[in-house]
Every structure is written in C-alpha cells, then in structure tokens.
Amino acid sequence: MSALARETIVLNMGPHHPSTHGVLRLMVELEGEVILHTEPVIGYLHTGFEKEMETRTYHQNIVFPPRIEYLATMIEEHAYVLAVEKLLGIRPPRRAEVIRVILAELSRIASHLVWLGTSAIDVNVTSLLMYCFNDRERILDIFELVSGQRMMHGYMRIGGLQWDVPGGFPERVGQVIDEIPRRLDEYEGLLTDNLIWRERTEGVAVLSREDAIRFGCTGPIGRGSGLNYDVRKAFPYGGYEEYAFDVPLGRHGDAYDRYLVRMEEMRQACRIIRQALERLEPGAVLVDDRKVALPPRRELVRSMEAVIHQFKLVSEGIHPPAGEVYAAVESPRGEKGYYIVSDGSNQPLRVRVRSPSFNNLQALPVMIFRNYVADVVVAIASIDIILGDVDR
Amino acid sequence: MTDSRLDEVARLFLGLADAELRFRDELTLVISRERILDALTRAREHGFAVLTDLTAVDRHPGEPRFEVVYLLTSLDPPARLRLRAPVPGIDPHLPTAVEVYPAANWLEREVFDMFGIRFAGHPDLKRILMPDDWEGHPLRKDFPLVEEPVQFFGHVPKPPSAIIPKTPPRQP
Numbered sequence: 315m316s317a318l319a320r321e322t323i324v325l326n327m328g329p330h331h332p333s334t335h336g337v338l339r340l341m342v343e344l345e346g347e348v349i350l351h352t353e354p355v356i357g358y359l360h361t362g363f364e365k366e367m368e369t370r371t372y373h374q375n376i377v378f379p380p381r382i383e384y385l386a387t388m389i390e391e392h393a394y395v396l397a398v399e400k401l402l403g404i405r406p407p408r409r410a411e412v413i414r415v416i417l418a419e420l421s422r423i424a425s426h427l428v429w430l431g432t433s434a435i436d437v438n439v440t441s442l443l444m445y446c447f448n449d450r451e452r453i454l455d456i457f458e459l460v461s462g463q464r465m466m467h468g469y470m471r472i473g474g475l476q477w478d479v480p481g482g483f484p485e486r487v488g489q490v491i492d493e494i495p496r497r498l499d500e501y502e503g504l505l506t507d508n509l510i511w512r513e514r515t516e517g518v519a520v521l522s523r524e525d526a527i528r529f530g531c532t533g534p535i536g537r538g539s540g541l542n543y544d545v546r547k548a549f550p551y552g553g554y555e556e557y558a559f560d561v562p563l564g565r566h567g568d569a570y571d572r573y574l575v576r577m578e579e580m581r582q583a584c585r586i587i588r589q590a591l592e593r594l595e596p597g598a599v600l601v602d603d604r605k606v607a608l609p610p611r612r613e614l615v616r617s618m619e620a621v622i623h624q625f626k627l628v629s630e631g632i633h634p635p636a637g638e639v640y641a642a643v644e645s646p647r648g649e650k651g652y653y654i655v656s657d658g659s660n661q662p663l664r665v666r667v668r669s670p671s672f673n674n675l676q677a678l679p680v681m682i683f684r685n686y687v688a689d690v691v692v693a694i695a696s697i698d699i700i701l702g703d704v705d706r
Numbered sequence: 707m708t709d710s711r712l713d714e715v716a717r718l719f720l721g722l723a724d725a726e727l728r729f730r731d732e733l734t735l736v737i738s739r740e741r742i743l744d745a746l747t748r749a750r751e752h753g754f755a756v757l758t759d760l761t762a763v764d765r766h767p768g769e770p771r772f773e774v775v776y777l778l779t780s781l782d783p784p785a786r787l788r789l790r791a792p793v794p795g796i797d798p799h800l801p802t803a804v805e806v807y808p809a810a811n812w813l814e815r816e817v818f819d820m821f822g823i824r825f826a827g828h829p830d831l832k833r834i835l836m837p838d839d840w841e842g843h844p845l846r847k848d849f850p851l852v853e854e855p856v857q858f859f860g861h862v863p864k865p866p867s868a869i870i871p872k873t874p875p876r877q878p
Binding site for chain 2: 527642
C-alpha cells in the first residue's frame with residue numbers, strides 16, 4: 315500500500331480545454347489530487363508577429379498590435395505608437411492624448427469585464443458571463459463609433475489619431491461610465507460574499523511579493539501580491555501624470571485579491587475617464603509634421619508639396635533616426651512594452667513585444683504548487699492570460 | 707529619467723561597461739559577455755530588482771552579429787537600465803542569468819528558440835514557442851519569411867472534396 319500511495323501520475327491538460335482561455339497545455343504531476351510539478355507548454359498560437367513587423371514600415375505595423383492582444387486592443391495600439399513616437403522624439407497634440415487615455419481606459423474596463431465573466435463561469439457562476447459581455451458591447455459600440463471597427467481598430471496613428479471623434483462621443487462615453495459603476499456594484503453583490511466564489515478563490519494560487527518580483531510579474535498579479543508597481547504611476551506616459559487615481563493593492567496574493575484589485579481598477583478607470591472628459595477641448599488630433607503624419611485631404615487638391623509628402627509617406631514611410639527605445643504601458647495584464655531598434659531605414663531592425671502574460675504565466679508553477687488539481691482552473695483564470703499575447 | 711539620475715546609474719557600472727549610450731533619456735550600457743553576470747549581479751544589488759525583458763537583436767551581416775539585451779527595472783525609485791552584450795555570430799553563447807533573475811528562464815529559452823544563442827548553465831534550454839523538431843531559428847535575419855506548410859502530426863489533412871464527396875447534381 316505504501317508503495318502505491320507514493321506513486322505520482324502525470325496529467326495532460328489541454329491544449330484544447332475551455333478553462334485554459336485559449337490553447338495552453340499543462341503537464342501536471344499529481345500525487346493524488348495534489349500538484350507536485352507543473353510544466354506549461356506554450357507556442358500553439360505563435361504567429362511570428364515580431365518577424366512580420368520587421369518586414370513592414372512603421373505605419374503598416376499599426377495593424378499588428380491589436381491582433382497580438384485581442385481584448386485590450388486600444389491599449390495595444392497605444393503602446394506601439396508611443397514607442398515609435400519616442401523613437402521620433404515627437405509628442406501628439408493634447409486632444410489626441412486625452413482621447414487616447416479615454417479609449418485606453420475603456421479598453422481596460424472591457425478587458426476586465428471579459429475576465430470577470432469567463433473566470434466566474436470557470437467556477438460555475440454562469441449567470442455573470444452574459445451580463446459582462448453585454449456591458450462590454452456598450453464599450454465596443456463606442457470603439458465602432460470612433461474607428462469604424464469593434465475590435466481591430468487601427469485608429470491610432472504615429473503622432474496622433476486617424477481622425478477626430480464624431481459628435482456625441484463625450485455623451486456616449488459619459489453614459490457608459492455612469493452605468494458601469496452601478497453594474498459593478500451588482501456583480502460584486504453576486505460574487506464578493508458569494509460562498510462558492512470565496513471558497514474557490516481565497517487562499518488559492520498564492521504568489522508572494524518576492525516571487526512576483528523574481529518572475530517579473532506585473533499588473534493585477536503583482537499588485538494582488540502587494541507589489542506597488544503600475545507603469546502609469548512609475549513611468550507616466552501619454553499624459554497620465556495629470557490624472558488622479560489610486561492603485562489598488564492586495565495583501566494575500568491569492569486569486570480573491572486579484573479579483574478585488576481588478577474590480578477596483580475598473581472603478582478607477584471610470585474615474586480617469588471622467589477627468590479626461592473634462593479636459594477634452596477642441597484642437598488638432600494629429601501632429602503638424604509632414605515627415606511623420608499624412609497631410610489633410612483638403613490640402614491635396616491645392617498643394618503639390620502636400621501630394622509629394624503624401625506619396626513619400628505612403629510609399630516609403632517614416633525614416634526615424636538610428637537608435638533603440640522601449641516604451642511601456644499598463645495593460646490590463648501588466649506591463650506591455652515595445653522595444654524597437656531602428657537602423658535609420660523605413661523598416662524597424664527589430665521589434666520586440668514585451669508581453670505581460672508571458673512573464674505572469676511563468677509564475678504559474680509556483681502559484682499552484684501543492685494546490686489541488688481543481689484549483690488549476692481558478693489559477694489560470696486569475697492570471698488572465700491571453701495566449702495570443704503569450705505566444706505572439 | 708533626468709540626466710543626473712542617468713549619471714548616477716551609470717556610475718554604478720564603472721569598470722564593467724565598455725561603452726555608454728544615451729538616446730531619448732534611456733541609458734544603455736555595453737558590457738562584454740564575460741562580465742555580463744557581474745554586471746547583472748551588481749544591478750540587482752543596487753535596486754534593479756526586476757528583469758523586465760531579455761531579448762536579442764540580429765545585426766546580420768554585421769559583426770559581432772548578435773546583441774543580447776537585458777532590460778532591468780528598479781521599482782523604488784523608478785528607473786530603467788538596459789544592458790547589452792555583443793555576441794559573435796560563430797558559436798553564439800553566453801552565461802545564463804537564471805541564478806540572478808529567475809524570470810530569465812523562459813526568456814532565455816525564447817532567445818535560444820528564435821536566435822539560436824545558447825545560454826551556458828541554463829537548467830532546461832529547449833525550444834519554447836516553435837515545435838521541438840523545427841529547423842532553424844526564425845528571428846535570424848537570414849531565415850526567410852515564406853509560407854510554411856500546415857503542421858499536422860501523424861495525419862495528412864484531407865482536401866475538402868474528400869470530406870464531402872462530390873455527387874452529380876440531383877435530377878429534377
């Protein structure tokens with residue numbers, strides 16, 4: 315009997331399993347129901363975005379970021395254009411920065427809502443999913459209003475935005491952010507004191523603050539473990555230094571703390587959007603630099619110079635100075651950065667996507683060590699990985 | 707980051723860095739691969755607790771061909787530092803940083819997978835994103851960007867006509 319009890323089994327989870335939120339394979343070594351060792355196997359969604367981006371011009375590459383991480387699309391575009399703008403040494407007009415902040419924070423709410431709905435369904439709280447998707451749809455309607463697309467917008471431009479937002483935009487955003495906190499109260503009423511939810515998440519997938527630092531975990535994972543690091547506060551970008559908001563921190567580093575952190579982040583995002591709407595003043599949304607941004611349509615019929623600029627920008631693209639930059643934003647999953655090396659030509663020599671999900675997933679074996687196998691589902695849900703972002 | 711703060715960070719690495727580059731308020735230190743572990747250890751001791759990113763750049767056909775780039779972050783006070791180690795194109799290898807920063811484990815595997823740079827002393831250096839039997843290293847500049855056949859193991863995909871057989875049109 316004793317020899318039998320010591321035996322371990324290796325369980326293969328995935329790559330196709332609804333609770334992995336994508337295609338992730340886990341090889342789990344079990345002793346009874348207790349996990350001894352985990353090895354995540356990734357790469358099933360590898361599409362070679364970095365290689366593709368090295369063969370296209372800076373402007374053409376704007377379409378890739380929202381496809382890498384398909385839940386927080388506006389934040390992805392923001393990260394990429396910020397990196398190119400840093401490389402060029404330009405700053406977009408104020409109105410463009412304010413609109414970017416509004417869209418990025420809306421994107422954060424939309425992404426967290428998907429997380430909330432899907433992770434609730436993982437522990438069998440099935441009613442929440444459709445409520446969350448319904449609210450998210452209101453936000454996607456706003457994205458469609460400004461860019462014409464629900465998800466793969468391509469709305470941000472190097473040096474600003476594609477075009478100005480249509481009339482009625484502030485009112486539509488105002489309606490949504492008035493509605494969201496009320497809805498969040500409802501969802502918290504369903505979950506925060508829900509016996510099943512607390513039993514399944516409290517004390518599960520615990521990550522200490524030291525381990526979060528060792529594995530480079532950022533975002534709600536790091537903050538749930540009490541690591542006070544938010545890119546918006548530590549390295550402000552795109553005008554975030556002007557906004558007042560709090561960074562929620564957890565104490566226990568378990569799945570329940572991550573849930574609380576994300577709920578508070580959504581409320582803080584509403585707070586930022588409210589401040590941004592007050593700062594929305596009329597003005598240009600694209601830099602007035604003909605070597606970077608396309609000339610306005612009305613100039614093309616009058617000026618030969620504008621036609622030449624348009625032709626050069628569309629056919630050849632921008633030539634940034636040689637150098638290397640790293641620009642990071644706070645995505646719903648953590649620090650999302652673009653590291654771009656330029657050799658002075660119109661195509662980047664190297665584009666590296668620093669993805670938060672990759673680093674956060676690396677800490678999974680530490681989180682679920684000595685937990686039960688049923689908790690793996692909760693752990694994966696609490697990390698909120700996007701496999702497109704892990705594999706790129 | 708201000709210039710004085712950059713000076714302060716650069717001064718920590720006196721005697722280790724071969725060159726110092728500043729571009730858009732970012733500090734990059736060029737460090738030979740023999741001394742990169744010392745530099746990483748010193749960085750961690752002086753507050754750069756997080757290895758945010760580890761990647762490589764292929765400057766083919768230039769020489770030294772590769773650069774391995776470490777992006778380090780200090781949480782309090784917030785600061786960033788980039789260390790860059792040149793690696794020759796023939797037999798590219800470096801000592802592993804897993805002992806100093808455990809986050810380097812997967813990141814080094816990715817660099818090995820994509821560039822074929824080996825990290826001596828790495829506990830489990832194998833491919834991470836590409837299939838295990840893949841040939842070549844995709845992010846090298848001499849790896850062509852071409853269409854790949856779809857990968858199916860142990861199974862030849864059927865053409866659509868084999869799944870739904872074509873039948874003659876029904877007679878009225």
